[in-house]
């Protein structure tokens with residue numbers, strides 16, 4: 001399971017929780033403009049825009065999980081198991097392999113509007129990266145400061161949905177996720193008036209009663225509702241530190257603690273990392289399961305005209321400031 005979200009103060013922020021039982025060896029990776037991509041169906045591709053994000057680098061190729069480009073467009077891929085279906089190449093379409101979608105869109109588009117235009121004639125092709133790294137069944141949150149969309153490739157083709165809450169988790173398909181919010185229309189950050197029945201005295205014995213019924217479990221539908229509630233109601237100061245701090249609070253509201261989501265073979269799904277990009281400034285902030293101190297990589301401190309990937313292994317282990 002994973003959760004991705006957007007947030008706007010003075011800057012536009014984009015990030016995600018990556019929830020899984022093991023890490024592929026994730027690195028914060030900058031792809032400069034002259035990096036030579038060779039697309040499986042469309043051949044040589046030079047990006048217009050550099051990007052920064054979390055990737056597993058396989059043989060010098062950046063397999064991005066989430067990234068933003070230097071123009072402030074962001075994309076995150078999240079599991080969509082059992083629903084994601086990719087298709088054979090089609091004439092008259094831009095045929096992009098699933099693992100190429102992030103670099104192709106971020107390398108080509110400055111805005112969400114441009115991404116929508118490209119996606120209208122895109123076909124996500126069922127070509128795996130390699131035998132060892134088969135197709136991942138994903139769907140994507142794509143966003144800039146003007147809004148966000150969800151892209152799902154299913155049996156009947158490519159779907160693009162407007163996303164009014166700026167949040168994505170996993171199954172079921174996005175329209176069902178969004179519809180489920182209707183069930184929570186009475187929830188509020190304010191103390192509710194009594195509507196239960198006439199003539200009953202139900203005193204306000206606690207703060208926080210307005211959100212009683214907000215689902216607290218780790219299922220993807222519940223995380224969607226909880227993340228949407230927190231993200232839509234979250235308030236913060238507009239400084240960089242306050243905004244980034246608040247963004248991590250939003251995603252930590254749906255994080256997975258080791259032990260609470262058990263898988264076969266004695267494994268547990270945990271939030272391996274949480275990311276928060278300042279998409280306007282190209283700064284990638286992250287925490288990991290074992291390191292709550294925020295670490296950051298600024299793409300503009302690298303040579304963005306280069307042709308080689310710049311890679312930063314994640315800083316692991318708690319950084320505790322001893323106060324005495």
Ligand SMILES: C[C@H](CCC(=O)NCCS(=O)(=O)O)[C@H]1CC[C@H]2[C@@H]3CC[C@@H]4C[C@H](O)CC[C@]4(C)[C@H]3C[C@H](O)[C@]12C
Nearest residue numbers: 001002019056063065077079081099133134135136170
């Ligand atoms: C596991 C993650 C989803 C986390 C998640 O949602 N877990 C809950 C399970 S569930 O919701 O309960 O089902 C996903 C998200 C992005 C993925 C990579 C994308 C690039 C690349 C694509 C290649 O084709 C295969 C290898 C590759 C490195 C991928 C590995 C893995 O697949 C990644 C990390």
